[in-house]
Amino acid sequence: MIKAGPLENSAAATARPARAFKLPDQLFLHILLIAILFVMLLPFVWMVGTALKPDADATPTSLSGSEKNIGTLVSLFWPREFHFENFVKAWNGKYSPNVPDVSFFDAPFSRYFFNTIVVGVAETVGVLFTSILAAYAFARMEFWGKGLLFTFILATLAIPHEATYIPNLVIISQLGSVVSWLGTNSYAALFLPWLGSAFYIFLLRQFFMALPQELYEAAQLDGITELGYLGKIAIPLSMPAVMTVALFAFLGNWNAFLWPLIAAPNIPVVQTGLRTFVGNADVQTEWNLLMAAATIVILPIVILYFLVQRRFIEGVSRTGIK
Amino acid sequence: MALVSKPITKPPESVQSQMDTSFKRRKKLRSSLKAYLFIAPAMVFLFIFNFFSIIYAFFLSLYERISVVKGIIPPAENFAGLSNYAHLLTDPDWWNAFFNTIGYVFGSVFFGLVVSLGIALLLDKAKSGKEFYRVAFFLPYVTSLVAVATVWYIIFSPYASNALVKPNPDRPGGLVNWIFAAVGIPMQRWLIDDRGLFTIIFANGGRVDWLSGLIRLVLVGVLIAGAVIAYRRLNHATGVWVSAVLGAIALGVGWTVLVEVAHLFPWTGWTGGPSIAMVAITIVAVWYSLGFNIILLLAGLTNISRELYDAARIDGARGWSMLISMTIPLLSPTLFFLLIVNTISAFQAFTLFFAILPSGPTRSVQVLSTFYYEVTFKRGSGTDTSGFGYSSTIVVFMLLLIVGVNQLQQRVLAKRVNYD
Numbered sequence: 127m128i129k130a131g132p133l134e135n136s137a138a139a140t141a142r143p144a145r146a147f148k149l150p151d152q153l154f155l156h157i158l159l160i161a162i163l164f165v166m167l168l169p170f171v172w173m174v175g176t177a178l179k180p181d182a183d184a185t186p187t188s189l190s191g192s193e194k195n196i197g198t199l200v201s202l203f204w205p206r207e208f209h210f211e212n213f214v215k216a217w218n219g220k221y222s223p224n225v226p227d228v229s230f231f232d233a234p235f236s237r238y239f240f241n242t243i244v245v246g247v248a249e250t251v252g253v254l255f256t257s258i259l260a261a262y263a264f265a266r267m268e269f270w271g272k273g274l275l276f277t278f279i280l281a282t283l284a285i286p287h288e289a290t291y292i293p294n295l296v297i298i299s300q301l302g303s304v305v306s307w308l309g310t311n312s313y314a315a316l317f318l319p320w321l322g323s324a325f326y327i328f329l330l331r332q333f334f335m336a337l338p339q340e341l342y343e344a345a346q347l348d349g350i351t352e353l354g355y356l357g358k359i360a361i362p363l364s365m366p367a368v369m370t371v372a373l374f375a376f377l378g379n380w381n382a383f384l385w386p387l388i389a390a391p392n393i394p395v396v397q398t399g400l401r402t403f404v405g406n407a408d409v410q411t412e413w414n415l416l417m418a419a420a421t422i423v424i425l426p427i428v429i430l431y432f433l434v435q436r437r438f439i440e441g442v443s444r445t446g447i448k
Numbered sequence: 449m450a451l452v453s454k455p456i457t458k459p460p461e462s463v464q465s466q467m468d469t470s471f472k473r474r475k476k477l478r479s480s481l482k483a484y485l486f487i488a489p490a491m492v493f494l495f496i497f498n499f500f501s502i503i504y505a506f507f508l509s510l511y512e513r514i515s516v517v518k519g520i521i522p523p524a525e526n527f528a529g530l531s532n533y534a535h536l537l538t539d540p541d542w543w544n545a546f547f548n549t550i551g552y553v554f555g556s557v558f559f560g561l562v563v564s565l566g567i568a569l570l571l572d573k574a575k576s577g578k579e580f581y582r583v584a585f586f587l588p589y590v591t592s593l594v595a596v597a598t599v600w601y602i603i604f605s606p607y608a609s610n611a612l613v614k615p616n617p618d619r620p621g622g623l624v625n626w627i628f629a630a631v632g633i634p635m636q637r638w639l640i641d642d643r644g645l646f647t648i649i650f651a652n653g654g655r656v657d658w659l660s661g662l663i664r665l666v667l668v669g670v671l672i673a674g675a676v677i678a679y680r681r682l683n684h685a686t687g688v689w690v691s692a693v694l695g696a697i698a699l700g701v702g703w704t705v706l707v708e709v710a711h712l713f714p715w716t717g718w719t720g721g722p723s724i725a726m727v728a729i730t731i732v733a734v735w736y737s738l739g740f741n742i743i744l745l746l747a748g749l750t751n752i753s754r755e756l757y758d759a760a761r762i763d764g765a766r767g768w769s770m771l772i773s774m775t776i777p778l779l780s781p782t783l784f785f786l787l788i789v790n791t792i793s794a795f796q797a798f799t800l801f802f803a804i805l806p807s808g809p810t811r812s813v814q815v816l817s818t819f820y821y822e823v824t825f826k827r828g829s830g831t832d833t834s835g836f837g838y839s840s841t842i843v844v845f846m847l848l849l850i851v852g853v854n855q856l857q858q859r860v861l862a863k864r865v866n867y868d
Contacts, residue, residue, distance in 0.1 A: 155574055162567060163584055166735065170587070172623055173599045202626055256490035263486035270480050275487065282498040286796045286850055288817055289843045292824060292836050293501035293508065300520055322493025352482065381592040383799050388825070397594045404598060404806040413602055420595040431590045435583050438590060442740060443747040 171203055173424075177212055177417035179205040209414070216403070216418035235422060238399035241313070245395065246379040249317035253375050254368065256321055261330035262356050266342065282324045291388065294319045298389060311392040316385070320378075326371045333367040334360055370441035373434065380427060396423045502847070508840040509533070522837075532841040542842065544811060545819035551722055552815055553794040553853075556733040560790055561783065563734060564741030569771070571742065572749040582743065589739035597803035600732045604638040604804075638728045639805060642812040644720020645727055650704040661705050668705075671698035723812030725805075733800060737793075741786055748782030749775070788857055795850050816846050 219234030263269070264276055295310070298318065302309010309315060337360060345355050361368060383397040391398075400423050403416040431438055508514070512528040536542050571581055588596060605622035625635040636648070675694035679687045706719045722730070752775065760774050776783070798817035801809055808826075809818045824839040 152575055155570060156577065159567075159570055159574065159581055162570075163581065166585065166588065166738065168623075169596060169599045169603060169735075172603060176602065202623065256493060260487040260490035263483045267483040267486065268476065268479055269483035270476075272483075275491070278499070279490075279494065282494055284851060284854070285498055285502055286792070286847065288796050288798060288820065289505060289847045290498060290501040292840055292843065293504040294497055296504070296508075296520065296836070297496060297501065318493070319497040322490045322495075322497065324494060324498075327490060352486075377590065381594070383592075383594050384802070384821075397592060400594055400598065401803070404601070404803075416598055417602070420598050423595045424591045427590055427592065428587070431587070432583075435586075439582060439586060439743055442586075443743050 173417045173420055175203040175205060176413055177216075177421050178208050178210065179212075179414045180207050180209050181412065181414060212414050212418040213422065216415045216422060219399075219402070234394070234399060234402075235396075235419075238394050238396045241393050242380060242395040245313055245316045246376045248313070249320055249379050250372050250375040252317060252321045253323050253326060254372055257323055257326040257330055257371065258356070258361065258368070261327045262334055262352075262360060264327065265331045265334035266360075267352070279324045279327055283328070288384075290319065291385065295389060311390045313390075313393065315389045316382075316393065316395070317379070319385070320375075323375075326375070329371060330364065330367055333364040337363055366437070366440075369437060373430075373437060374441065377427065377430075399423075505840045505843050505847075508836050509838075509844050511837040512835065514835045514837050526837070528837065532838050535838070536841050536845065541814070541819065545814045545816050548726065548813065549795065549815040549817075552726060552730060552733075552797070553791060555722065555726075555730045556737070556794050556797075557787065557790045559730065560734045560737050560741060561786060564738050564745060565779075565783075567738065568742050568745035568749060569775070571746060578746075582746065585742050586739035588736055593736065593799045594803045596736065597732065597800055600728075600735075601639065601804045601806065604728050606635065606637040606640070636724055639725045639813075640807075640810065641724045642810050643723060644707075644718075644812075645722055645724055646703060646707045647710070647720035648724055650707045657708070661708060664701050664705050668698045668702045671695070671701065725810065725813045729800065729804060729813060732804065733794070733797065736800070737790060741790070744782055744786060745779065748779045752778050784857075784861055787861070788854060791853060791857065792850055795846065795853070816842065816849075820846070 217233050217235040260279075264272065264279075298308070298315045299310050301318075302312065302315075306312070307314060308318065341359065342355065345359060350358070381397065382395070386393070386395045386398050387401075394402075400419050403412070403419045508522070509532055510529060511522045511526045512532060513526050514522045567585070571578060571585075574581065603623045604625075606625060622638070624638065628635050641648075671694050675691035675698065678690040678694060681687070682690060703719065710719045756774065756778070757770075760770055765774060796817060797815065798821065801813060801815060801818045802821070805813065808822070809815070814822075820839050820842045823842060824836065
């Protein structure tokens with residue numbers, strides 16, 4: 127091989143990543159990425175694997191007994207026997223796993239899903255209604271105190287949710303003493319506090335402001351009202367933003383935990399329902415049922431995610447919703 | 449705030465007639481009324497459940513012994529002035545939660561950003577399959593935190609059986625202990641262990657081995673002397689590096705001695721480092737937020753143009769120096785945004801701690817939000833620190849803390865952020 131001078135050497139070095147070693151480099155990169163991905167998704171594999179295990183393997187009570195070895199790696203993840211009925215047991219709830227004649231719709235998890243979906247739909251529709259109207263006003267209309275009010279809205283962005291829980295609990299219970307179906311332990315209590323969202327207003331306003339002014343003027347010449355313009359032109363053109371808001375409002379409700387726990391303990395939603403599977407120090411936790419319940423809770427969101435993953439990811443990368 | 453639109457100014461008019469302006473004013477009034485109708489629903493909810501409730505939290509923090517709500521204004525005999533605040537500042541439990549929170553925020557945000565930056569840089573290099581990786585890495589983030597926390601609770605479980613049985617070396621429960629047992633590392637009690645990480649690694653079972661301790665102290669002295677000599681004698685850049693490395697080793701060795709003797713001095717508990725339970729929870733927090741961070745970092749990385757990389761490469765920049773002097777500065781707006789968002793959400797982290805610790809947090813993993821929850825709902829209402837009053841005080845402090853840290857980050861870092 128001819129020994130290259132320093133100049134050629136550096137030129138070769140710059141050319142190298144582009145050509146000669148391209149394939150092995152990429153191959154190595156993908157192996158590395160797959161390995162990282164595998165570690166990241168391991169909890170999900172473990173979750174589903176444990177959910178399918180027989181009781182004896184998932185909650186090894188045979189401590190003093192037969193099995194004095196740590197098993198193989200495969201046995202950790204791959205169930206010895208597949209027990210799909212664990213999902214049915216989990217659906218029937220922590221306290222009635224072995225009751226065979228619980229009908230599907232009477233089962234605790236049916237109630238959790240029902241409650242969550244009712245609240246989620248109400249919250250999503252409500253927050254879309256308030257946010258779209260307010261965002262449109264801030265984007266298109268002129269009024270006194272606009273700047274001041276918008277500053278106020280942005281300022282509420284800085285308030286952490288936790289800080290509002292106790293005062294909101296008091297407010298809700300006071301509302302309940304006036305109108306009973308608005309108080310604690312009502313469906314309304316679960317979504318009322320989240321109907322005004324500074325972030326969604328801000329997000330939608332950005333979209334409405336990006337619509338061309340000429341469109342608005344042309345529509346006005348045709349004698350269209352503000353509401354007509356909003357409903358027939360602005361919303362259809364801002365559908366990506368509207369869908370993102372709807373998606374994240376519903377997802378936020380699905381994953382809500384602390385507020386349902388304190389505001390409406392009598393209306394169990396999926397997340398608080400899942401908690402009933404976790405035993406305290408004196409109650410045994412059945413791992414396979416717990417994991418089956420966790421799978422049930424996660425599954426709808428995962429399906430939704432794979433259906434509209436582009437919207438999820440774009441929503442996050444464009445807006446930074448957390 | 450740059451985002452706020454300017455108040456509407458009248459167009460410069462000088463020769464407009466009186467009638468015209470009054471017509472305009474009437475028109476403005478009409479459109480104002482209409483606009484108020486548009487914003488009213490959102491404003492009502494924002495006002496009641498955000499603005500008013502914050503003011504109300506301040507108000508409640510002036511009262512004590514209120515846990516049952518009878519009316520918006522608590523009874524006058526429970527008015528306590530600022531005594532809740534005085535109590536807070538002398539409450540060892542609160543200070544414990546405070547320092548735990550600071551540690552957790554620092555650990556989870558720092559490692560979260562470093563790991564996700566590493567993965568994002570790798571992903572950015574991939575020529576194919578990027579979409580697949582993005583979708584897969586983001587998966588944990590869309591799943592519910594309660595569900596994945598229970599999964600991790602089992603992964604870290606020390607129990608082979610139900611919770612009353614001690615950890616059993618013959619039959620590890622959780623995945624992590626299984627791996628530890630397979631590799632030969634002693635299994636740990638993870639989420640229920642308050643002992644510090646360094647204590648577990650270095651502390652020699654709580655015994656002080658005086659001879660080896662002495663030897664290690666001598667070693668520390670030699671290392672520090674070596675560092676000083678290297679700094680003096682070698683040329684500048686190399687000297688700094690060598691003395692930094694020697695100093696770091698000296699610190700590590702010295703620390704092992706410190707941890708060993710720590711139990712002799714009650715005020716040196718912090719030398720044990722973060723508790724192993726906190727380490728486990730931080731790992732979960734980092735894992736959970738990776739998807740979010742990676743998506744945003746990838747978006748930032750794809751915005752850096754390829755020509756800039758090529759130019760830097762021609763200038764002789766390679767791997768590490770390219771990363772430090774080009775990629776990270778160009779990525780700094782994204783990193784800064786992630787820093788702020790992650791810090792705020794780490795301060796508020798409640799669900800993770802609550803769901804992963806079914807029997808309640810032990811002392812080393814008690815953070816402000818779980819402390820707040822315990823004060824509000826668990827401690828009863830008999831003692832003078834219970835109830836909504838004291839917990840509102842905690843929340844007011846949390847709010848001030850979050851806003852303060854946020855402001856500090858804005859002040860200190862915003863100048864260094866590159867907004868090209």
